[in-house]
Amino acid sequence: MGDASKSQPLAATLHPVYYVTNIQHKVRILDGSKVSYATWVKLFRLNATGYKVLKHIDGTPSPAPTDPSHTSWKEIDAIVLQWIYATLSNELLVRVLETESTAYQAWNRVKNIFHNNKGSKAAALEQEFVNLTLHSMPSLEAYCQRLKEIADKLTDIDNPVTETRLVFQLVRGLPPEFDVTASQINHELPSWEDACDMLDHEQRRQLARDSAHIPTHVIAAVSRDQPTPAPAPARRDSAPRNNQRRPSGRRNQPPSNQFGSRPSGPRSVAPYAVSPPPWAAQYSQQWAPW
Incomplete structure (x- = not known):
């Protein structure tokens, strides 16, 4: 104790x-x-x-x-x-x-x-502040953050930026696709945080809408790029085709020559002898052999 x-x-x-x-x-x-x-x-x-x-x-x-x-x-x-x-x-x-x-x-x-050098610093920051746009930044979040950083730096050198002016500049640098939300912000004049949230919701809505509507030509291009399936092999027990159903006497006939007639006898690539007619025997002494 x-x-x-x-x-x-x-x-x-x-x-x-x-x-x-x-x-x-x-x-x-x-x-x-x-x-x-x-x-x-x-x-x-x-x-x-x-x-x-x-x-x-x-x-x-x-x-x-x-x-x-x-x-x-x-x-x-x-x-x-x-x-x-x-x-x-x-x-x-x-x-x-x-x-x-x-x-x-x-x-x-x-x-x-x-x-130090507040005048030159304020002029440079003021120029960047009024010329900053969403198109010059990689994202909406980076755009809002950069605007707030410039406003804080201007406040550091005794050039404070009011919240209303900060919101107006936020709307001023937006592209046309945010016109509806920008008009709503100008009319309501919300706080800085609320204005950033409104733009974030609008951007998410646009992304969801664009992803739900895929262009038709994109779908056609994807379908065209898909490989064509190979045909199934023919079954051995299937019926013969029509061009294979020929008479038994005309099977394996050689094609016709240049005069439109087909040579008789089996087709062969080697030369063959022609038999003399039967009446040629009596003239065998006069004709030379073929």
């Missing part, structure tokens, strides 16, 4: 920031493309408020070195500085990391990276 009573005041006085083990699971890594600066600031401030360290990044003056709470403040400030460094990409960390720094100083260095 005595040990429990002694440990209770220590737990009660321990700052909540000491309970954070992995800040990357709470604040996403800032890289400027997948995670914008505005998104990173929102997540970081949310955790800083929950763990009671917001005064370390909002410009609140630190305690004087002679103040008894200065040592505790410095330890907590070092933890918040670790949060900042741990939630930056490798490219940004090289530009922000300093040997001697407070959390507020590092916070401002990150801010200056994204706020």
Whole structure:
């Protein structure tokens, strides 16, 4: 009982920031493309408020070195500085990391990276924002995501894009096949998420309709490409064909010659002798043998 009573005041006085083990699971890594600066600031401030360290990044003056709470403040400030460094990409960390720094100083260095040359950055982003279309993107999801990323980047450099303007620009870059849904969105002015969902449902409906109506020439081409089945072999006990039913006396007759008559006797490819007529014997002395 005595040990429990002694440990209770220590737990009660321990700052909540000491309970954070992995800040990357709470604040996403800032890289400027997948995670914008505005998104990173929102997540970081949310955790800083929950763990009671917001005064370390909002410009609140630190305690004087002679103040008894200065040592505790410095330890907590070092933890918040670790949060900042741990939630930056490798490219940004090289530009922000300093040997001697407070959390507020590092916070401002990150801010200056994204706020420098705001005029030229805003002009380039604004041009991309108004010229982006669905045809220039690989998918509807990529189109919606890119529009939101550009809007967040414009907000980072003090050129915020309202949700209504974002929805109008979403409709503006759609092809003609979305005219019905685009007109409905312009009339109802839904939220950004609802507008994206409406377009997604319309795209799914069009895909289902197109897949249900296959062109006839495609079916004919598929049927033409199929192999023709081979004929079944003739049965041995089947009746002879008509062209095989010939008279027994005319079977195996040779074809007719060029004068239209057929040679008599069996057909042979070898030459054969012709028998002399019976009356040729009396003239055997006069005629030469054939």
